[in-house]
Amino acid sequence: MSLGKKKADIWTLVTLTGFAIVIVFLIFPLFDVFKYSFLDKETGAPSLSNWKEFFSRTYYLKAFAHSMIIALFTTFFGALLGIPLGFFTTRYKIRGTNLLTTLSVLALLSPTFIGAYSWITIMGNNGFLRNIFTSIGIRLPPIYGPVGIILADSLQYYPFISLMLAGSLMTIDRSLEEASENLGARSIKTFFSVTLPLVLPSLTGGALIVFMMSLSNFGTPAIIGGNYRVLATVAYEQFTSEISERPGMASTVSIVLMMCAAVVIVLQTWASSRRKYASMLVNRPVVKKLKGAKSFFAHFICYFIVGLSMLPLAVIVFYSFRNTSGPVFKPGFGLDSYRQIFYDVAKTVINSFVYSFIAVILIAVVGTLIGFVIARKRNMAVKILDPLLMIPYIVPGTVLGIGFIVAFNRKPIYLAGTATIIILTYFIRRLPYSVRSAASILKQIDPALEEAGINLGSSPGRTFRTITLPLMKSGIISGAIMSWVTSMNELSASILLYVGKTMTMPIKIYLSVADGYFGTASAMSTILLVVTGVSMFIVNKYFNRGSDTFIAS
Amino acid sequence: MTSIKISGVEKRFGELLALSDINLDIQKGEFFTLLGPSGCGKTTLLRTIAGFYRQDKGDIYLGDELINDVPAYKRNTGMVFQNYAVFPHMTVFENVAYGLKVRKLPAKEIEVKVKTALKNVHLSGYEERTPDKLSGGQQQRVGLARAMAIEPRVLLFDEPLSNLDAKLRVEMRDEIRSVQKALGITAVYVTHDQEEALVISDRIAVVNFGKIQQVGVPWDIYKDPVNLFVATFVGKINALDVTLGENLPGGMRKAVAGSVIFAVPAAGTEACTEAVLAFRPEDIVETTSDAAGANRLAGPLVATSFLGTVASMEIDLQGRHIVIERHRPKKADIPAIGEVVEFAVPPDACLLFEKESGRRLGGGKKR
Numbered sequence: 001m002s003l004g005k006k007k008a009d010i011w012t013l014v015t016l017t018g019f020a021i022v023i024v025f026l027i028f029p030l031f032d033v034f035k036y037s038f039l040d041k042e043t044g045a046p047s048l049s050n051w052k053e054f055f056s057r058t059y060y061l062k063a064f065a066h067s068m069i070i071a072l073f074t075t076f077f078g079a080l081l082g083i084p085l086g087f088f089t090t091r092y093k094i095r096g097t098n099l100l101t102t103l104s105v106l107a108l109l110s111p112t113f114i115g116a117y118s119w120i121t122i123m124g125n126n127g128f129l130r131n132i133f134t135s136i137g138i139r140l141p142p143i144y145g146p147v148g149i150i151l152a153d154s155l156q157y158y159p160f161i162s163l164m165l166a167g168s169l170m171t172i173d174r175s176l177e178e179a180s181e182n183l184g185a186r187s188i189k190t191f192f193s194v195t196l197p198l199v200l201p202s203l204t205g206g207a208l209i210v211f212m213m214s215l216s217n218f219g220t221p222a223i224i225g226g227n228y229r230v231l232a233t234v235a236y237e238q239f240t241s242e243i244s245e246r247p248g249m250a251s252t253v254s255i256v257l258m259m260c261a262a263v264v265i266v267l268q269t270w271a272s273s274r275r276k277y278a279s280m281l282v283n284r285p286v287v288k289k290l291k292g293a294k295s296f297f298a299h300f301i302c303y304f305i306v307g308l309s310m311l312p313l314a315v316i317v318f319y320s321f322r323n324t325s326g327p328v329f330k331p332g333f334g335l336d337s338y339r340q341i342f343y344d345v346a347k348t349v350i351n352s353f354v355y356s357f358i359a360v361i362l363i364a365v366v367g368t369l370i371g372f373v374i375a376r377k378r379n380m381a382v383k384i385l386d387p388l389l390m391i392p393y394i395v396p397g398t399v400l401g402i403g404f405i406v407a408f409n410r411k412p413i414y415l416a417g418t419a420t421i422i423i424l425t426y427f428i429r430r431l432p433y434s435v436r437s438a439a440s441i442l443k444q445i446d447p448a449l450e451e452a453g454i455n456l457g458s459s460p461g462r463t464f465r466t467i468t469l470p471l472m473k474s475g476i477i478s479g480a481i482m483s484w485v486t487s488m489n490e491l492s493a494s495i496l497l498y499v500g501k502t503m504t505m506p507i508k509i510y511l512s513v514a515d516g517y518f519g520t521a522s523a524m525s526t527i528l529l530v531v532t533g534v535s536m537f538i539v540n541k542y543f544n545r546g547s548d549t550f551i552a553s
Numbered sequence: 554m555t556s557i558k559i560s561g562v563e564k565r566f567g568e569l570l571a572l573s574d575i576n577l578d579i580q581k582g583e584f585f586t587l588l589g590p591s592g593c594g595k596t597t598l599l600r601t602i603a604g605f606y607r608q609d610k611g612d613i614y615l616g617d618e619l620i621n622d623v624p625a626y627k628r629n630t631g632m633v634f635q636n637y638a639v640f641p642h643m644t645v646f647e648n649v650a651y652g653l654k655v656r657k658l659p660a661k662e663i664e665v666k667v668k669t670a671l672k673n674v675h676l677s678g679y680e681e682r683t684p685d686k687l688s689g690g691q692q693q694r695v696g697l698a699r700a701m702a703i704e705p706r707v708l709l710f711d712e713p714l715s716n717l718d719a720k721l722r723v724e725m726r727d728e729i730r731s732v733q734k735a736l737g738i739t740a741v742y743v744t745h746d747q748e749e750a751l752v753i754s755d756r757i758a759v760v761n762f763g764k765i766q767q768v769g770v771p772w773d774i775y776k777d778p779v780n781l782f783v784a785t786f787v788g789k790i791n792a793l794d795v796t797l798g799e800n801l802p803g804g805m806r807k808a809v810a811g812s813v814i815f816a817v818p819a820a821g822t823e824a825c826t827e828a829v830l831a832f833r834p835e836d837i838v839e840t841t842s843d844a845a846g847a848n849r850l851a852g853p854l855v856a857t858s859f860l861g862t863v864a865s866m867e868i869d870l871q872g873r874h875i876v877i878e879r880h881r882p883k884k885a886d887i888p889a890i891g892e893v894v895e896f897a898v899p900p901d902a903c904l905l906f907e908k909e910s911g912r913r914l915g916g917g918k919k920r
Contacts, residue, residue, distance in 0.1 A: 448638035451605055452696075454625045455632040456652030456703055463626070466651075470642045 010461060014369045015381050021366070022388045024413070025428050029403030030258075030395065033251045036406065041248030050252040060249075063234040064256065067215055070149050070230055074214035075207050077154035081305045082161025082206065088298045089162075090169040093289045095299065100306045101166075102536065104159040107309040109532050111489035111506055113219030114525045115152040117513045118312030119143055120224060121319060144226030152220050155309040157210040164206035168199045174283040201271060208268040216261055216396030218492035219506075223513055231257040232398045232492065239402050239496060247406060254399040261394040313529060320526040324519030337523035345508055345520070349527065352505040355419060356487035359426035363434045363487075364480040366427075368472065371438025372464070376447070392432045397492030400425060405496055417499040425494060426487040434479055441475035442468070478539045485535050489528060554581045554737050555616040555706040557602065562611035564597055564763075571597045573763045575611065579741065580755075584733055586742045588750040589760035590786065595743045596711055598760070602741060603709055604628045615706050631700030631738075632709040636716060637692040639684045645671070645695050646680040652703035670698040673732055690721045697729065701736065708733065710742040714749065726753050747787045751775060759783045781911035784831050784904060791875050792831045794908065797822055805847075805900060811871055816847045817903045821915025827908040834865060834878040836902035840895055848898040850875075854888050868894050 040047040054060045085104070089097045107115075122129045123143040133140050141147055172195060180190040218232040225233060231253055239250035290298055320337050323330040341349065374386050392400070404425060408415040415421040445468065453463035491506040498507050505524045512521035557579040564572040571594050579585045587595035600606045602613060604625030613620050620628055631652075640648050649670050653663045671677050674694040684692055693713055700708060710729070714722045730753050733740045744750050750757050751771040759766040759774060759782075767779045778784035785792065795815065798807035806819035808830055815830060822828065840849055855874065856867040864882035868875045877896055879886065888894055905914040 446636060446638060448634045448636055449640060451603075451625075452632065452634060452638040452640070452699075453651070454605075455603055455628075455630060455709075456699065457626050457629065457655045458651070459626050462655065467640060 011373055011377055014373050015377075015385060017366070018370045018373070018385045018389065019381070021428075021431070022385065022391070025424060026388070026391050026395075029400070029407035030391070032407045033254050033399065033403045036246050036248055036251035037255050039246055039248060041242070041246045044246060050248040053249065054252050054256065059229075060234065060253065063229045063231050063253070066146070066228060067230040067232070067257070067260070070146060070153065070221070071211045071215040073146075073150045074153040074157060075211045077150060078158040078161050078210040078214075079203075079207055081154060081158035081309075082210075083165060083203070084301050085158070085305045086162035086165030086169065088302050090166045090285070091288060092295075092298050093287055094302050100302055101163070102540070103306050103310055104162060105536060106529075106533055107156055107306075107313065108159040108163075109485050109489075109536065110156070110313055111219065111491065111509075111525065111528050111532075112152075112156060112217055113223050113491055113506065113510055113513075114316055114529070115156050115312045116148065116220040116224040117509070117518075117521060117525070118315045119148055119152050120513075121518060122312065122315055123148070142226075144224060145228040148224035148226075149221050149228070149230075152224060152312070153214045153217060154210075155312070156220075157213050158305070158309065160209045160213070161203070161206040164202045164209075165199060168202035169195075170285060172198050172285055174285050177285070204271040205268055208264055208271060212261060212264045212268070215264065216257065216398070216492075218396070218398050218495070219510065223510065231260070232396060235398050235402065236496065239405075247402065250402055251406075254396075254402050257396055258394060258399050261396060265394050316522050316525045317529065319518060320522035322519065322522075329519065337519040340520050341523050341527075345503075345524075347501070348503045348505055348508045349524070351419070351502060352488055355423050355502075355504060356426065356484055359423045359430070359487045360480050360484045362423070362427050363430045363483045364476055367431055367434025367479070368438045368469075368476055370431075371435045372442060372468070374435060375439040375442035376450075389435055390432050392429055397425075397429060397490065398496070400429065401493035401496030404493070416497075417502065419502050421497050422494050422502055422504070425497060426483075426490055429490065429493065430483040430486055434483060437479040438472065438476065441472050445471050481535045481539050485532050488531055555739055556581045556614075557585075557707060557739065557741065558612075558614040559598075559602070560612050560614075562598070562601065562608045562613065564594075564601060564606060564608050571763050572601070572608070575765060577758060577765065577768065579739060582737045582739055584730065584740045584742065584753060584755045586744060586750045586754035586757045587760055588744060588747060588757050588787070589766075591745055593760045594763040595745075595760045597763075599709055599711055599741060599743045602707070603630050603632050629703065629706050630709050631703055631705030631707070632711065633693070633696045633700050633713045635712040637684075637689070637696045639687075639692045639695050639699075641684050643684075644680065645676065645682050645684070645687070648684070648695050649699045649702050652699065656703065666702050667698075670702040673701065673735075674698045674728070689717050690725060693717065693725065697732070701732070701738070705738065708738050708740040710740065710744075712743055712745065715744070715746070722749070729753065751787070759786065761786070778904065779913050781829055781831070781906040781913075784906070784913075788833060789876065789878075790831045790833050790904075791837075792829050793873055795828050795830045797826050797828050797905075808903075808905075810873065813850065813871055813873075815898065815903065816900055817905055818900055818915060822905055825905075825907050825914055828914060829906040829908055829911075831904045831906065832898050832902045834876045835880070836899065837875075837877045838897050838899060839877070839879070840897045847900055848903075849895065850897065851893050851895040854890055854892050854894050856890070857887055866894065868896070 037050050038046055038048070040049045085100070088094055089100060094100070120143065121127055123140060124130070127143070130140050130143075143151075176194055176198070177190050180194045181187065185193065216232060218236060221228070221230045221233045222236065229237070235250050235253040235257060238253060239247050242248070242250060319329070321333045321335070323332045323334045323336050324340075370385075370389065373382055395403075404421055405416060407413070408421060415424070449467055449471070450463050453467040454460065458466065489506055490504075491510060494504055495507055495510060498504065505528055509521045509524050512518070512524070557577070559575050559577040562572055562575040563570070575598060587598060589595045597606060601608050604620070604623065608621070615628070640651065643651070646667055649667045650663050653666055658666070667680070668677070671679065674697050676691065676694050676698060679687070679691070684695070687695065696713070713729070714725050717725060726749055742750075742753060751774070754771055756768060756770055757774050758768045761782050767774060767783045769777075774783065774787055778787065781792070784790050793810045795808040795810045797817075798809055800806050800819055801816055804819050805816040806822055808815040808817045808828070810830065817830060850870060852868040852870040852875070854866055855869050858865050859882065862880065864879045864887055866877045866879065866887070868877060877894070906912060907914055
């Protein structure tokens with residue numbers, strides 16, 4: 001028998017809004033994608049014809065195999081770059097560790113397609129590095145195809161591994177390793193029997209994120225892949241070429257891509273839950289000072305890795321200042337490309353800023369409110385909502401784009417060609433991160449603080465406003481800035497949803513590269529890089545957040 | 554100043570029965586303590602009074618007002634939290650003023666009340682400090698000032714001293730007690746520290762397994778426990794399983810523990826044979842073998858420990874360990890390990906409990 005009467009309060013409303021968002025903007029579009037994959041694209045009758053086609057044509061099976069190959073190799077090379085960097089910067093005294101970390105985060109957050117596009121200018125058919133090598137008689141392998149994709153992807157995503165490894169290495173209490181040595185293990189034995197097992201969960205976690213990101217990445221393979229097609233690019237191509245009202249094959253490919261992503265996420269959750277060592281950090285681990293050749297070697301490795309990942313970004317900035325005449329670069333330097341942007345495509349730049357800004361406000365407000373409900377109100381409805389909100393983690397941008405366009409191109413919700421649909425994509429793609437981060441900030445705020453507010457006579461709403469919100473503020477803002485960066489750089493979903501007047505910078509860059517207008521593409525990429533860099537600087541400087549912010553949110 | 558009446562309160566968390574048929578009458582101005590081990594339900598009861606939990610059954614009254622359906626923020630109870638819960642983004646002044654601002658008091662009045670509250674907890678001059686510049690003890694003073702500033706109907710303390718170091722704990726508990734008495738506010742105090750409870754309370758309710766075990770003044774709780782749980786939880790006690798035998802002259806009865814035989818008061822033990830005999834270390838008297846009297850025993854000394862005002866000695870009594878305390882110890886008087894110590898357990902120090910239920914046999918307020 002319960003005497004309590006449940007009154008509909010603001011949090012009930014928030015929970016309902018959460019469900020509405022999930023149903024309208026996730027389940028509905030994804031269900032459409034699912035539905036179309038089981039409808040014959042000619043007749044519209046329920047059938048397995050699309051699936052039969054997928055599993056019988058080498059075109060699709062190859063794309064699947066390619067996706068796996070790219071993801072595997074990217075993970076492998078990402079680990080190859082990330083592990084030494086993460087290990088050296090935490091265990092040895094490396095000058096400029098902060099700079100290295102900041103630069104690697106910049107590489108991570110920069111738009112994915114910039115790296116690909118830059119490698120074309122470096123190593124493409126007329127790339128400067130290729131020309132240098134050719135002049136001394138060395139023929140480099142072609143950059144278009146798997147080599148280029150893996151190169152660009154691993155140089156972008158390796159910081160996931162280095163940052164997660166560094167984060168976990170720094171929280172191993174020194175006394176654990178000391179205990180091992182005290183019990184008679186030499187340092188190599190200690191490394192393999194104590195240190196490595198302790199960091200393994202983070203290492204696997206980081207590797208799986210790299211796998212996942214590379215699997216669902218659209219920009220890199222679209223720009224540098226050439227004829228080497230992966231699932232994301234095939235889904236896009238099928239969608240744009242299927243004239244029928246029923247995008248059967250694009251939907252089928254999307255489902256396959258989503259399933260792969262889901263498997264990876266399940267593995268990742270399993271890996272990180274299986275062995276999570278809550279460590280009581282009392283004594284920080286020792287940072288060893290290396291001498292002579294060893295120190296030089298460690299510095300060289302670290303700076304080489306980060307330098308290599310900076311190379312494509314530096315090249316882009318360099319090219320943006322070269323004089324151009326249409327698609328052709330001319331000798332000399334100037335602001336031609338920037339001038340051109342502001343005369344021809346100022347609207348594109350404004351669109352990017354405006355859409356991202358609106359999306360970020362939405363993400364921050366809705367994410368914080370839902371995050372609060374998830375962290376503080378554990379009722380049945382919330383327990384159902386929580387996992388549903390994580391769906392966007394496994395939905396690659398391409399798939400969400402396809403879902404949105406098929407679902408919102410007819411009554412009752414007609415959004416095709418509007419700015420709203422692009423803003424909504426940004427919103428949905430970032431929402432789970434924002435919810436997660438708000439919830440985790442809240443978990444660090446002692447509930448007793450809110451109870452104290454209530455106890456002193458403040459209503460729940462007022463308590464949230466005067467106690468909880470101010471304590472969450474810096475976390476919310478730094479999370480919002482991260483959402484801002486990803487929204488500014490979003491390509492894979494918006495490329496499917498834009499029309500001329502709603503074009504954004506990433507889309508324009510993609511199209512310019514396709515058309516060979518490298519000058520404007522470089523200038524716009526530089527603008528995006530500056531936005532990314534400045535945002536990171538603000539987060540670092542004013543919110544005092546470590547690099548973990550960038551990988552966690 | 555308000556009384557609290559709790560009648561038939563029950564609270565479940567899923568399958569767990571956290572509170573079961575709780576009935577308490579807390580008087581106006583009383584310092585009332587809920588004492589029990591962790592997980593016993595004492596904090597649940599306190600939070601139910603504060604309104605953070607809603608009981609499944611029963612009623613809670615503040616004074617004459619039934620508050621079952623009054624939300625927590627309208628109950629006007631001042632709570633002091635275990636981990637202080639001082640708002641980290643506000644100064645000391647803003648913390649204490651928080652509840653007053655909520656009540657929309659004029660700024661002048663708020664200032665006066667904050668000053669007074671801070672003075673009461675000896676924190677005058679700390680108004681503009683931020684909590685991260687305060688020690689644990691100072692933070693808890695802010696918590697106390699904040700709770701008192703709203704002039705609550707009752708003060709609620711949720712283990713407020715358990716995060717402080719030993720010396721500060723003693724200092725703060727005396728301060729809490731004196732402030733509460735000076736203002737005359739009814740206080741409900743939760744603790745697992747029996748010594749703290751004995752010192753600070755007007756009355757204590759010992760709680761275990763979600764049930765009130767005993768309510769009484771500290772003296773009764775210690776000297777006249779109603780069951781074995783209360784006897785062992787509050788203070789140190791020696792407990793031996795005994796079999797009760799035939800009656801002895803003088804209203805006594807034989808109690809046998811292995812080969813050791815005690816004479817214990819027979820009153821109330823009639824229906825019982827399997828019992829637990831308990832006696833407090835300080836009630837044991839040291840004796841010599843030629844002295845007369847009952848329950849004279851001896852055994853080799855196993856271990857000693859020195860606590861300043863008291864030295865305790867652990868004695869092996871045919872396989873069972875008995876603890877004796879010697880007050881104002883002198884080093885020369887403490888025997889060496891292995892040496893035989895003779896002692897006697899006065900019959901009136903013997904507490905008997907039914908083995909099966911732990912219920913006290915006999916008893917009554919005589920000491």
